Amino acid sequence: MPTVPGHPEAIVHPTAAAPGFEVERVAPREALAEFVDYHWLVRWSVPQPHRQQVVSQPRVHVAAEDGQLLVHGISRSPFYRTLTGNGHVLGAAFHAGGFRPLLRGSVGAISGTAQPGRDLLAGDDRPVAERILTGTDSAEMIDAFERYLLHTDPVPDPTGREITALVGDAKRRRDIVRAGQLAAHADCSLQRLFTEYVGIGPKWVIQRFRILDAAGVAHSGERIDWSALAYELGFSDQAHLTRVFTHVVGTPPATYQRTHGLL
Incomplete structure (x- = not known):
């Protein structure tokens, strides 16, 4: 396997x-x-x-x-x-x-x-x-x-394939920080398509990947300039990244890295 x-x-x-x-x-x-x-x-x-x-x-x-x-x-x-x-x-x-x-x-x-x-x-x-x-x-x-x-007999769906590719782009590319950057590649409303196929809107998808990027950086064990990382990941400032990361993970990113043996 x-x-x-x-x-x-x-x-x-x-x-x-x-x-x-x-x-x-x-x-x-x-x-x-x-x-x-x-x-x-x-x-x-x-x-x-x-x-x-x-x-x-x-x-x-x-x-x-x-x-x-x-x-x-x-x-x-x-x-x-x-x-x-x-x-x-x-x-x-x-x-x-x-x-x-x-x-x-x-x-x-x-x-x-x-x-x-x-x-x-x-x-x-x-x-x-x-x-x-x-x-x-x-x-x-x-x-x-x-x-x-x-047994569900799933049939390949070209639109589903396209949505998977768009979400893959959002995951791989840190420079994608707004839904409009994905919409430039789509013919229909991304909000409607993402709700239909993914179950949630593109804004949430992109922000969640950028939070996972921040978590991955925290797991690296390296010293991080969180202000610079916030800017790179499309947050307005470090405070914005801290608020969202805390909501998702439960603690601010610097604290998360420091108190759980990741630094």
């Missing part, structure tokens, strides 16, 4: 999480590659309950947890999970424009929600969730998961 890098900058306080966690990211089979970016499998063994935060990204996740497959729409709120003892969870991280072909409706309609797969996708999700959650072999768990997803 080919591995993929994923987006480790989205894991908040990675040094605190590292000792008890093992994260495996695997590319999907070819039939799902246009829709699913990668599968992620997290195994943990923690002596005490551990509350982990992950910064939400502009993508839908489907994950086997609590005896079912839950479809997680994009949320503006911080995402936390409290983990205890030993366990694992398997999920699929979809491309930004990749979930609508499975949902066959506006992804904006599920934003801020977590709903069972049986309500949105391909029939009863509980048998496959049980196979995943009681399994031990990564390949077998992923195979069962992908078979369930393929």
